[in-house]
């Protein structure tokens with residue numbers, strides 16, 4: 001009798017949605033750099049990926065924080081994620097310290113992190129130079145905690161800006177080390193770094209990345225800045241002594257403005273050069289300021305609505321913590337078993 005073959009369509013497994021995960025520190029209102037390099041892309045990934053995004057409050061402790069301010073900044077940062085379009089109905093959104101597994105796996109991975117590798121991290125070198133009076137052990141082992149944040153959720157991709165690439169490489173190395181000792185423990189994730197917007201520079205010192213901790217408020221755009229403030233900051237942006245709007249090596253200020261304008265409008269550099277041919281930097285700066293103000297308008301409006309209802313925000317992060325804990329603990333239990341810790 002002829003064997004009855006199963007329908008190959010029924011046989012085929014439905015394709016798994018790839019997993020994306022990323023985090024952001026609650027150390028002040030997000031900048032345009034955070035937005036274009038990271039959060040805006042997170043919003044766009046929600047349809048095609050299974051996403052998890054969180055507020056990395058444990059990471060912010062590596063720099064001394066004022067408790068009441070940190071609490072406010074954490075809830076504001078959570079609301080900002082939502083205001084930027086991270087939708088709790090589509091993505092898992094939570095606060096890092098609400099999920100104990102992060103700190104626990106962070107310790108375990110610190111024991112598999114090499115002193116030499118940690119010493120080479122540029123963020124450690126930069127931050128220890130900047131906070132010379134507080135070069136604490138957490139600042140040094142930060143990448144092990146970041147590796148734990150990531151590996152707990154077994155993601156395929158980690159969408160970050162260029163400045164986090166080195167930490168991602170570190171995470172991959174730790175995952176590969178653990179897998180080679182204990183068999184398959186972790187999925188080894190790839191960094192997901194968009195070409196345009198991955199490194200937005202300071203408006204005042206365009207060779208430095210835009211950072212929310214800059215002491216000069218004209219150097220960065222906060223995503224809650226009012227439209228007139230945004231336009232004025234762009235008017236004051238440092239450029240060069242030439243006059244033509246074109247993307248060229250050495251024109252750091254103009255290159256930065258062109259990349260911001262290009263990400264937001266979708267126009268290529270050639271198109272921008274054509275559109276602003278014969279016009280001065282003044283016109284271009286105004287156009288960049290206006291398009292940024294327009295892009296951020298809905299974020300600002302949504303943030304105001306969301307923060308008017310604190311209880312609703314709390315309900316979202318509590319639910320997020322519950323789901324995240326469930327996922328994270330599965331991985332943590334697996335790791336503990338593999339490395340030889342006794343089950344309860």
Ligand code: TYM
Pocket residue numbers: 021022023024025026033034035036037038039056059145146149150158159160161162163164197198199200201209210211
């Ligand atoms: P954080 O809070 O410094 O920044 C959050 C995200 O914003 C990106 N970013 C930028 N992108 C382009 N231009 C800029 N000027 C700019 N400034 C910041 C960052 O690359 C980042 O993607 N260690 C992380 C937080 C973290 C994390 C994680 C990220 C903790 N655990 C696990 C991913 C996965 C940090 O300090 O990002």
